[in-house]
Amino acid sequence: MNRITKLFAEATEPILNVYATAGYPNLGDTMTVLQALQEGGVDIIEIGMPYSDPVADGETIQQSNQVSLDQGMTVAHLFEQLQAMRQTITVPVLLMGYINPVLQYGVEAFCKKCAEVGIDGVILPDLPMAEYESEFQAIFEQYGLYNIFLITPQTTDARIAQVDAISKGFIYMVSSASTTGAKTGISDIQETYFKRINGMNLKNPRLIGFGISDRASFLKASESSAGAIIGSAFVKLLGQAQDLRGEIVAFVQSIKGKK
């Protein structure tokens, strides 16, 4: 069974998914960050594959992408870093990035490599549903890779139903019309939207992302979903950390309320 499916089936408390840009703050930090996240008690790790033109991302994640690229990160190098990942990492791991580097690596080669190193799913925001269905779905499924789709407050009910039908694992619910890191906190309007989706009886669970930065917003989002995703707030921490491992562990514990 895919680790994501198993996690959602067995979870008894809100699920925390944390995004970390690969090769950031330093090129060789990827595995250190993964291990510290797991040690802190994270439920899912989302590894950002850096891209030169990440249009869905705000300033914080963009900058971390550029720093990582400048240090020499590539898709091929990331797979090398993750080669022995499953010797230590047991939580589900997603790759998040943009479609062009995947196309250049080769879609089939990419999926094969994901399966080999133990990646459970991918998030490619600029790969829309129609393109996924016509060109990618068969290959993804052949390698047991989940493709996670996004929905936003502007996504119509009919389209949400389509997303639900094609999705496996979970649906990534974008909390507001924005790029990553643009807004923080959860407003009443957003809560209404969360509850509306919660009332749709979708077959897939949802994780809420964008605007989640601390335990309060994490718990708030989790009231109407299976959990939440933290990205920019964590990348900011990575950029400033003096004691990388220690600060990551403490951050995750503070969100999960383990201390």
Next chain:
Amino acid sequence: MKQSFQVDERGYYGDFGGAFIPEMLYPNVEELRSRYLDIMAEPAFQKEFQDLLKDFVGRPTPLFKAERLSAKYKTNIYLKREDLCHTGAHKVNNTIGQILVAKRLGKNKIVAETGAGQHGVATATVCALMGMECIVYMGAIDIERQAPNVARMRMLGAQVVAAQSGSKTLKDATNEAMRHWINNPVDTHYIIGSVVGPHPYPDMVARFQSVISQEMRIQLQEKEGRDYPDYVIACVGGGSNAAGAFYHFLDEPRTQLIAAEAAGKGVNSGHSAATTFLGKPGVLHGSKSLLMQTADGQVIEPYSISAGLDYPGIGPMHANLSYTGRARFFGITDAEALDAAVECSVLEGIIPALETAHALAVFEKLHAKPDEVIVVNLSGRGDKDLSTYQQHLKLND
């Protein structure tokens, strides 16, 4: 008219095109896709559009027989005078069309990207005309090197925002405009300035620019007794003036389509923007096209002396024209473009934009016959490039 080099129902030109956009943009792009053709077909829309092209832009633009250039190259050269459009280039044909679409979509704010500032000025102009709020993203580096256009946009009431990310040029201004649209999806329309972006933008922009080749046909009939030339030449960055100049000749086998790309310091010099020579299929700014990129799929920052051709991609229509061989592409260096700009100035009394100068540099390589007819799309005037001309041509000595 239905043409084989046109976009298909899925938004593709052959293998190129599509709409690779984040879900956050889907409702806006889908609304546009489902409505643009109907809106453009409305008689009231057409009347408003045509009236503005005539009375505000100054269309039809002349088709001018360049006698001295013709004599030099021993052929028949016509210049399609888009440089005489209001704001000094063809860009305004598209911004007029798109702002009328935006109005009918109920939008009251406009966002746009700009490189050299021509599209930004054309957007700020129509926003002033229509009383809409206008935000233009421009690379921080371009803001420094294109100060007069920044001043024009501001005088027209637009807010010019510096794109500080990445290479701080057109590519990044486009990223920032897309991000702005993601963050303001309900009241804002994004006026893309070229035949790039997710479907339906390449097709919509090409249709608005197609007035260029529509007029060429009528004017050629009057002047040459036939409604097609042997060659149409246009410069290509993203490719909007070329799309407009080629549009009504795409399925005219007697017309050769010629595209001039910026080869910078030489196609293989490492300082170039010749996408069809150096690019591979990839996805940027919402469509699959040819793209200058590393083996890892990271976008390479291009180089050209001309800020308007300084783009790492090319419209999907042109990628298909290149791939199928329907259009012939030439890489024109900075030096060749500068020579051609001087030649057009001294022989015809017309100072062309640096972008346009790339198209004018093709005569030398074309070896057209004495009885053949060439139309060059003179896409813009050179006023905005005077400081570059001064510097490179030593005009101050």
